Amino acid sequence: MANMAASFTPVDDDLYREIILDHYRRPRHKHAVVPADRTVEANNPLCGDEIDLTLRFDGDDVAEIGFEGRGCSISQASASMLCEAVAGLPADDARMLAHRFRDMLKGEGDDSDIGDLEALSGVRAYPMRVKCATLAWNALLQALDSDDTAVNET
Numbered sequence: 185m186a187n188m189a190a191s192f193t194p195v196d197d198d199l200y201r202e203i204i205l206d207h208y209r210r211p212r213h214k215h216a217v218v219p220a221d222r223t224v225e226a227n228n229p230l231c232g233d234e235i236d237l238t239l240r241f242d243g244d245d246v247a248e249i250g251f252e253g254r255g256c257s258i259s260q261a262s263a264s265m266l267c268e269a270v271a272g273l274p275a276d277d278a279r280m281l282a283h284r285f286r287d288m289l290k291g292e293g294d295d296s297d298i299g300d301l302e303a304l305s306g307v308r309a310y311p312m313r314v315k316c317a318t319l320a321w322n323a324l325l326q327a328l329d330s331d332d333t334a335v336n337e338t
């Protein structure tokens with residue numbers, strides 16, 4: 185916990201945990217989009233997390249996005265937060281957000297203006313959990329950049 189204490193005040197830590205648990209218990213957009221333009225199945229065997237991400241485009245915008253899956257609170261909360269953040273965004277903005285999110289978890293880039301997603305920044309102190317948090321985002325990048333694909337974290 186030393187790293188967490190260095191980067192957060194206890195107040196932030198509690199708030200962040202609360203946001204993550206709220207998304208885990210009441211996930212947003214937890215449904216398959218039908219019909220979908222893209223379907224990506226992502227697995228993180230290290231933790232047993234599974235995310236099936238489906239999305240539909242309207243022109244260049246992500247018109248609808250949803251996920252199904254199971255796994256730890258970090259993986260499921262991250263997928264829920266992703267869907268909430270990305271729904272309605274132009275594909276380019278969604279891609280940029282995914283890269284910013286991954287940079288945040290690598291301790292690179294600028295976390296400001298990333299909204300509730302900052303709640304997951306504390307995960308970077310735990311390398312095993314970074315894969316849980318980035319699973320859905322890697323699936324999103326696959327969905328934006330290619331046809332139906334599977335993402336396997338190893």
Ligand code: ZN
Pocket residue numbers: 228231232233255256257258259316
């Ligand atoms: Zn996990």
